[in-house]
Every structure is written in C-alpha cells, then in structure tokens.
Amino acid sequence: MIQEVIGVGGMGSVYRARDLHFPNVVKLVAVKEMVNLAPDPLVRKTIIQNFEREANILATLTHPSIPSIYDYFSRDDRSYLVLEFINGKDLEAVISETEGFLPDEQVVAWAIELCDVLSFLHTHKPNPIIFRDMKPSNVMINQYGHIMLVDFGIAKHFQSGQKGTMIGTEGYSPPEQYRGEATPLADIYALGATLHHLLTRRDPRLEPPFSFDERPVRKINANISAEVEAVIERALQYDPKDRFPSAAEMKDALVAAARQTGLLSRMPAQSAPAIQANGIKPLWTFKCEDEIRGTPAYFDGNIYVGCYDNNLYALTAADGEFKWKYATDGGIVSRPAMFGGNVFIGSEDHRLHVVTARSGKVVWTHYTDGPVRSSPCIAEGHVFIGSDDGYLHAVNVTTGRPAWKFEAAGAIRSTPFVANELVYVGCESGEFYCVDFKGELKWRFRAKRAVTSSPLVSDQAVYFCSLDGILYALDHSNGWVLWRFRLGKGSIVSPVLADDLIFTGAADGFIYAVNVRTSKEVWRFRTEHQVSGSPVIYKDALYCGSVDGQLYCLEYRTGRLRWKFSTEGPITGTPLVYDDIVYVGSTDHQVYALLA
Amino acid sequence: MINFFRKLFGGKPTSRLDNITTAPLSPQQIQDIIEAQNPRFELQQLMAGSGQSVGKQRELNEDSLLALTTTLTGNGGGVPFGLYIVADGMGGHQYGEVASNVAIRTVGGHIMRKFHPYLFNLQPEQLDESLQEIMLAGVVQAQQAIQREAPGSGTTLTAALVLGQQVTIAHVGDSRAYAVYPDGRFDPITRDHSLVKRLEELGQITSDEAAIHPQRNVLYRALGQGEVLEPDLFTVPFPKKGYLMLCSDGLWGVVAEQDMYRAIVEAPNLQRACQNLVTAANVAGGPDNITVILVQMIG
Numbered sequence: 001m002i003q004e005v006i007g008v009g010g011m012g013s014v015y016r017a018r019d020l021h022f023p024n025v026v027k028l029v030a031v032k033e034m035v036n037l038a039p040d041p042l043v044r045k046t047i048i049q050n051f052e053r054e055a056n057i058l059a060t061l062t063h064p065s066i067p068s069i070y071d072y073f074s075r076d077d078r079s080y081l082v083l084e085f086i087n088g089k090d091l092e093a094v095i096s097e098t099e100g101f102l103p104d105e106q107v108v109a110w111a112i113e114l115c116d117v118l119s120f121l122h123t124h125k126p127n128p129i130i131f132r133d134m135k136p137s138n139v140m141i142n143q144y145g146h147i148m149l150v151d152f153g154i155a156k157h158f159q160s161g162q163k164g165t166m167i168g169t170e171g172y173s174p175p176e177q178y179r180g181e182a183t184p185l186a187d188i189y190a191l192g193a194t195l196h197h198l199l200t201r202r203d204p205r206l207e208p209p210f211s212f213d214e215r216p217v218r219k220i221n222a223n224i225s226a227e228v229e230a231v232i233e234r235a236l237q238y239d240p241k242d243r244f245p246s247a248a249e250m251k252d253a254l255v256a257a258a259r260q261t262g263l264l265s266r267m268p269a270q271s272a273p274a275i276q277a278n279g280i281k282p283l284w285t286f287k288c289e290d291e292i293r294g295t296p297a298y299f300d301g302n303i304y305v306g307c308y309d310n311n312l313y314a315l316t317a318a319d320g321e322f323k324w325k326y327a328t329d330g331g332i333v334s335r336p337a338m339f340g341g342n343v344f345i346g347s348e349d350h351r352l353h354v355v356t357a358r359s360g361k362v363v364w365t366h367y368t369d370g371p372v373r374s375s376p377c378i379a380e381g382h383v384f385i386g387s388d389d390g391y392l393h394a395v396n397v398t399t400g401r402p403a404w405k406f407e408a409a410g411a412i413r414s415t416p417f418v419a420n421e422l423v424y425v426g427c428e429s430g431e432f433y434c435v436d437f438k439g440e441l442k443w444r445f446r447a448k449r450a451v452t453s454s455p456l457v458s459d460q461a462v463y464f465c466s467l468d469g470i471l472y473a474l475d476h477s478n479g480w481v482l483w484r485f486r487l488g489k490g491s492i493v494s495p496v497l498a499d500d501l502i503f504t505g506a507a508d509g510f511i512y513a514v515n516v517r518t519s520k521e522v523w524r525f526r527t528e529h530q531v532s533g534s535p536v537i538y539k540d541a542l543y544c545g546s547v548d549g550q551l552y553c554l555e556y557r558t559g560r561l562r563w564k565f566s567t568e569g570p571i572t573g574t575p576l577v578y579d580d581i582v583y584v585g586s587t588d589h590q591v592y593a594l595l596a
Numbered sequence: 597m598i599n600f601f602r603k604l605f606g607g608k609p610t611s612r613l614d615n616i617t618t619a620p621l622s623p624q625q626i627q628d629i630i631e632a633q634n635p636r637f638e639l640q641q642l643m644a645g646s647g648q649s650v651g652k653q654r655e656l657n658e659d660s661l662l663a664l665t666t667t668l669t670g671n672g673g674g675v676p677f678g679l680y681i682v683a684d685g686m687g688g689h690q691y692g693e694v695a696s697n698v699a700i701r702t703v704g705g706h707i708m709r710k711f712h713p714y715l716f717n718l719q720p721e722q723l724d725e726s727l728q729e730i731m732l733a734g735v736v737q738a739q740q741a742i743q744r745e746a747p748g749s750g751t752t753l754t755a756a757l758v759l760g761q762q763v764t765i766a767h768v769g770d771s772r773a774y775a776v777y778p779d780g781r782f783d784p785i786t787r788d789h790s791l792v793k794r795l796e797e798l799g800q801i802t803s804d805e806a807a808i809h810p811q812r813n814v815l816y817r818a819l820g821q822g823e824v825l826e827p828d829l830f831t832v833p834f835p836k837k838g839y840l841m842l843c844s845d846g847l848w849g850v851v852a853e854q855d856m857y858r859a860i861v862e863a864p865n866l867q868r869a870c871q872n873l874v875t876a877a878n879v880a881g882g883p884d885n886i887t888v889i890l891v892q893m894i895g
Binding site for chain 2: 175176178205206208209210238445446459460461473475477478480481482483484515517518519
C-alpha cells in the first residue's frame with residue numbers, strides 16, 4: 001500500500017509504502033520506482049536483466065549501513081525495488097537545516113562509518129562493488145544517528161545516453177570517472193568531496209569541478225584540525241595513486257586524526273603564529289618627542305620622517321643615527337616626498353616646506369589657508385598637495401611659485417596621484433576629483449562619505465577607499481564605477497597593487513586582498529584593532545601596521561602570517577621597505593628598523 | 597662531418613641557415629608599423645560587425661546575438677558606449693532558442709534601462725551601482741526570466757559592456773570573448789564553464805583530447821539552470837590595438853585560430869570579416885549554429 005512519495009530522482013520516484021504481507025503490524029518499506037526510457041526493445045530487456053542481476057547482488061549484502069532489500073519486480077516500462085524504510089534524513093537535508101558548521105567530531109564519526117561501509121563493499125567477493133555515487137543526498141542518518149547508504153548505482157542502467165549539449169556535473173566525482181573508470185579509489189574521492197561539503201558548507205556542484213584544492217577546509221572552517229584537513233586533502237587528490245589505497249586506510253587515518261583532535265580539544269585552542277612576536281629584534285630604534293603618525297621616506301642613505309612634535313627628522317638608514325631635524329610650527333602627519341635633493345613635507349602650520357635633504361636648510365615654503373595633512377606628490381615640474389583649506393595646490397617644484405589651485409568641496413587630506421597627465425585626489429566631503437594639468441576638472445565622483453584614502457591609478461582603473469566602507473574601482477578616464485568592494489567598516493587606507501591583487505585595510509581591523517578584475521575577495525587577515533595605515537608590498541610579502549600596535553608581515557598571495565612585531569602604541573602610518581629593511585613609525589614616539 | 601659532405605658533393609659550399617634569418621623586429625618597430633597602419637581618427641568611437649548562421653547540420657538556430665554601438669558626443673565630450681551579447685541555447689534541452697532569446701533581451705533591456713538616463717537626460721545623474729553590479733542584476737533577471745518562460749532550458753551568455761576604455765564582461769557557459777591582437781594572437785578573456793575545459797586545465801587531458809572528447813558539450817554552469825548562479829564578472833581594458841571578438845562554440849570549436857585571424861585581416865571591413873568567419877565555419881562542416889561579433893575601437 002503506497003502511502004506517500006518521499007523522493008523524486010532523475011529516473012523515477014521513491015515511495016513510502018506499507019507491506020501488506022504482514023497485515024497485523026505496520027511494516028514500512030521504501031519502494032523505488034525506475035522508468036525504462038530506452039526505445040529499443042532489446043536494450044530495454046538488457047537494462048531489466050542488469051537491474052535484476054544487481055538487485056540480486058544487493059539482496060545478499062548484510063551490513064548495518066546498507067538498507068535491506070526485500071523484493072524487486074518489473075512491470076511494463078517500470079522496475080521496482082522494495083527496500084528497508086529508513087526513518088531519518090539525508091545529509092543534504094542535514095546541511096541545509098543546520099545553521100553554521102556541523103560539529104567536526106560528528107562529521108568525523110560519520111566519515112569513519114562511511115569508510116567502514118565502503119571498505120565492506122570494496123572487499124566484496126567475488127567482485128568488489130563500487131558505490132559510484134557518494135554524495136550527501138545518498139547518505140541517510142537514521143533515527144539512531146548512524147549512517148545508511150542509499151541509492152546504489154543500480155539506477156544507472158536507466159540513464160539513457162543523451163546527445164547534444166547537456167548540463168550538469170556530479171561535483172563529487174573524481175576526474176577519472178568522466179573517462180568511464182569507476183574504481184574503489186573513485187569512491188574515496190567522492191567521500192572526500194562529501195566530507196569537504198559537510199565541513200565547509202560549500203556545495204561542490206556550485207563550484208568549478210575539481211576545485212577543492214582552491215578552497216582548503218580550514219580556510220573556510222577554522223575549527224577543523226590540520227590532521228583532519230590532511231585526510232580529506234589526500235582523499236581528493238586528482239591522481240588516484242595519491243589517494244588512500246583503500247577505504248580501510250582512510251579510516252585508520254581518520255581515527256588517528258580524531259584521536260589527536262580529541263586530545264587537542266581539551267587543551268586551550270588557538271595555534272600560535274608562525275614566529276613569536278618577541279622573536280624579532282629591531283636593527284635600531286629612534287625616539288622622537290611625540291607620536292609618529294606619518295610615513296617615512298628614503299633618500300640617499302637616509303630616512304626622513306615627520307613627527308607630531310613639529311619636527312622633520314633625518315636619520316641614517318643603516319643605524320638610525322640622528323643627522324638633523326627641521327622644526328615647523330605644527331604637527332607633521334604626512335609622508336615626505338623627495339625631489340632634486342630636497343625634502344617636501346606638509347605641516348599642520350598650514351605650510352608646505354621644502355628643505356635640503358643634506359642639511360635641512362629651508363629652500364622655500366608655500367602657504368595654504370589650512371593645516372596640511374595631505375602628502376606632496378611631485379610630477380611634471382610641479383608639487384601637488386591638498387590642504388584643509390579645501391584646495392588642491394599646484395606649485396612649481398623649483399621656484400615655489402603657485403601655478404594654480406583647484407577648489408574642492410571640502411578639506412583635502414588624501415594624497416594626489418598623477419597619471420596620464422591627470423591629477424586624481426579625494427576630498428573629505430566625499431567627492432573624488434580628476435583634474436588636468438591646467439587645474440580644470442575632468443570628471444568628478446561622489447562617494448557617500450569622506451575619501452581620505454589616497455588614490456592609486458593603474459592602466460585598469462583608479463582605486464581608493466572611503467569612510468563609507470567601500471573600496472572603489474573607477475574608470476580613470478571618465479569616473480564610471482567599474483566595481484565596488486564592501487569592506488566591513490569605513491577606511492582611510494590607501495590601496496596598493498601587486499600582480500592582479502589590490503590590498504587595503506579598514507576600521508574593521510581586516511587587511512583585504514581583492515582581485516582587480518573580478519572584485520572578488522581573495523583573502524582577508526584579522527588584526528586586533530583598526531587598520532589606518534596603508535599596506536606596502538615588498539618582494540613576496542605585505543607589510544602593514546595596525547592600531548593594535550603591531551606591524552604585520554604577510555605572504556601577499558595567501559594572506560598567511562609570516563611574523564608580527566609589537567610596538568608600544570598604535571601604528572597609523574605606512575611602513576617603508578627599502579633594501580630588505582622595514583622602517584615604521586609608531587605613536588609610541590619611536591621609529592623602528594626591522595629586517596624584512 | 598662537413599668535410600665528409602664536401603667530399604661527397606664535390607666541395608660545394610654548405611649554406612648556413614643563420615645567414616638567411618632576419619633579426620626579429622623590436623617591440624618599438626612593431627609598434628611603429630602598427631601606428632602607421634592605424635590612421636588617427638579625431639573622434640574616438642566603436643565599430644562593430646556581426647554574423648550568424650544556422651550551420652550545415654542543424655535545423656534550428658538556437659544562438660542569439662545583440663550588438664549595440666553608440667556614439668554620443670558634443671560639447672561636454674562623450675565616451676564610446678557599446679553592448680555586445682552572444683547566447684547559445686542548449687541543444688539537448690527544450691526551447692534552447694527561447695532561452696537564448698530571453699537571455700539577450702532581458703540582459704540587454706536591463707542594461708539599456710540603466711543607461712538610458714545617462715545617455716539621454718540633459719542632466720545625467722551618477723549611477724549608484726557599479727558596472728559589475730548592473731551586469732550581475734541583468735544576469736540574475738535573465739536567469740529568472742528563463743526559468744519562467746522556458747523552464748528546464750538553458751543557455752550560455754557572454755555579455756560585454758564597453759564604456760570608455762574598459763570592457764565589463766558577464767559570462768556563463770562556453771561561448772567566448774577574445775582579445776584579438778594585430779600580430780594574430782587570440783587571448784581568451786573568458787574561461788569556459790565546461791567539464792572538458794576543467795579537465796584540460798587540470799592536466800587530466802590534452803587540448804587535442806579535449807577537442808574530440810565525447811563530453812565536450814557538457815557545461816557545469818548555464819543560465820536558466822540551477823538555483824544559484826554565479827556568473828564570472830570582471831573588467832579588463834579594451835584591446836585597443838586589436839579587436840574584441842565574441843563568438844559561440846560553433847565558431848571557436850570549428851575554425852582554428854590562424855584561420856580565424858586570416859578571415860579577419862583579409863576582409864575590408866568588420867562586417868565582411870564576420871561573414872568570412874561564418875563562412876569558414878560552414879566550410880569546415882558547420883556542425884553547430886555560428887554566431888560572431890567583432891568590435892574595434894578607433895581614435
């Protein structure tokens with residue numbers, strides 16, 4: 001007696017039914033119906049014979065994780081299999097009904113049971129049985145919490161070979177299965193894929209085929225131990241030779257990993273960083289009289305850095321020896337620019353100062369009507385610099401004579417960028433401007449909040465962040481928004497580029513890497529406080545300070561931590577890397593030189 | 597050895613290959629030649645041609661294309677604007693031709709609605725979406741429209757929005773966008789969402805095996821199929837010295853790159869170039885529907 005449809009598959013349906021051979025009790029069974037679509041009578045007959053042969057084999061299997069088969073029959077164009085009814089739900093339903101990740105000890109326990117049943121099938125005599133279709137929807141969890149394998153490869157005979165363009169990939173099957181090879185090792189791969197799905201919640205059918213290595217388990221679900229990840233990784237090798245040779249060995253590896261994690265879970269978690277922070281000794285430090293919020297510059301063996309004690313300092317790069325200091329009448333928060341043997345620096349005393357790099361003698365100064373917190377940008381014989389007076393100033397680099405000034409809608413603290421004979425700069429009002437060399441507006445763009453971040457122009461686009469929490473990519477020739485990437489919070493960080501990645505940070509404490517073409521996040525790294533200073537790229541590493549007081553060195557391709565170094569105050573400036581040495585200022589009043 | 601040959605051939609001087617090779621041109625020289633071939637045009641603008649054929653072996657054309665080139669300029673300046681879409685309906689499915697048609701109209705309609713105020717309003721306002729977000733919204737709408745209009749069917753979609761110097765591309769399936777350079781290089785801009793391509797990328801099969809693989813038509817991502825659709829979305833600079841080419845697999849799967857290149861350069865204009873490409877695919881057997889769009893930016 002058919003009670004209800006409990007599932008519909010590609011080849012037919014599954015019904016819940018009551019077995020009327022036992023009229024006095026309720027015995028529930030599942031009836032699987034398969035429709036024979038082959039048009040040719042001879043093919044149809046072969047299909048039915050194969051079905052019956054396999055049903056016979058399955059009927060002889062006795063294993064707690066394999067449903068019993070009670071009967072089978074064929075009628076007209078349909079064949080039926082009567083099976084044990086499993087009161088439970090399949091793993092696909094389990095995943096979709098769970099919020100967050102499944103507990104790893106639960107998944108590993110199921111995995112061990114799955115290895116057991118696969119091992120049972122693979123060692124079946126006289127011929128091994130290949131399950132062929134391991135995936136979450138074919139694994140049921142019964143009312144006792146144990147796994148049951150359902151939907152044996154028996155249905156495959158009913159699949160007609162369709163011609164033309166078809167859609168669909170298993171997502172769980174290994175590459176060799178598409179060449180028609182089905183071996184025990186294919187089941188091991190599919191088990192690996194199933195476990196990957198269970199632990200990461202990332203459905204492989206929605207990802208490019210065979211791309212598990214692009215999303216390691218622990219990158220998505222940090223709770224998983226390295227040992228368990230390694231087992232799954234090995235099961236998912238492209239080359240069958242590199243996988244576990246048998247389900248039994250995979251089980252052993254899982255048990256070993258589980259034993260280790262079981263021990264680990266009783267200990268306080270959190271793995272230590274690759275290198276301890278206190279393992280790094282600075283080459284030298286230099287103490288100023290107030291906070292260093294700005295960024296150092298290098299020229300001819302010396303480091304130049306502005307300080308909130310109003311001074312611009314010149315130190316020797318090799319040992320941090322004091323050479324000279326030049327006093328302005330306001331705090332210095334910007335980065336010096338070097339040109340023609342002179343140092344250019346803005347100060348909160350409203351002036352742009354130009355002094356000789358050798359001795360710190362003043363060459364000329366340029367007055368604006370507000371504090372200067374923007375850094376100078378030198379190009380085509382001019383210095384471009386913003387001021388809190390709301391103007392972008394263009395000044396002749398040698399004579400100090402003003403060429404023009406461009407009126408913005410608010411203070412300019414962003415550092416101008418010059419490319420393609422155009423000047424790009426952001427503004428505290430949220431406007432972003434592109435101005436030509438005559439000081440005339442080419443185009444403008446409006447972000448929702450201030451653009452303090454300094455722009456970066458490549459042949460693709462102009463990039464900058466805003467306090468509205470977005471990293472923008474605009475067409476540099478007309479200001480069209482190509483893409484927007486949402487950061488967790490507002491940002492004043494100036495992005496940097498390397499290869500096809502753009503890096504920035506935000507007040508949410510993360511350092512981000514984003515693909516410049518696709519605007520997809522490649523990785524993010526959490527610091528312990530806001531990121532206000534900008535990252536720099538040197539060789540294969542990224543260096544970035546955080547308000548948590550630490551300087552981080554990450555592998556820029558992966559975002560993996562190499563080392564970190566603690567200062568005694570928030571770092572709000574950008575490090576400088578020159579000749580394998582990182583120079584960074586901190587609000588603890590000190591400049592540090594560290595080995596990159 | 598040489599002496600032995602001299603003896604053998606009566607002391608004839610042996611010619612050395614080195615003497616007849618010419619030095620390769622420097623990038624600057626190539627640049628100069630290209631500059632000389634491309635006269636300067638005062639107004640920067642887009643030009644496009646397109647071609648389509650049902651092929652020699654199919655009865656139904658399931659490919660759809662949209663090519664829209666706009667030049668709008670005046671005192672305030674202007675930027676070239678173009679929208680180009682190729683969609684290839686799924687053969688094994690019902691209503692493949694409906695799916696591809698719905699796809700180009702929905703995506704095209706959405707994008708044009710977004711840009712209409714920018715192109716024609718006297719005081720254009722800033723769009724509050726990025727180009728990639730507009731493209732994505734168009735694709736999502738098309739996905740819903742196909743599931744509504746032709747449930748169960750599917751289509752590929754390769755859409756290129758040219759605005760100024762940048763091309764923003766939305767891509768699903770195995771139609772392709774190429775940057776075609778004047779030296780004959782075909783750089784695929786898109787990546788096929790096909791099983792065979794994936795196997796090839798992993799080194800499981802060679803490109804020769806891929807070309808004849810029985811499952812070479814199997815896609816793992818198509819518009820109208822599945823619940824979650826993640827199109828590839830990206831922005832690249834327009835291939836300014838060459839062409840942007842969009843085509844269905846009825847062209848790229850049938851005609852070799854050097855033959856496609858010859859068909860393009862031997863034609864007097866883009867429309868003829870597209871016709872030549874279609875003809876080349878038909879001469880090679882025309883096993884599938886053929887669709888191609890060529891776009892050039894001059895000035």
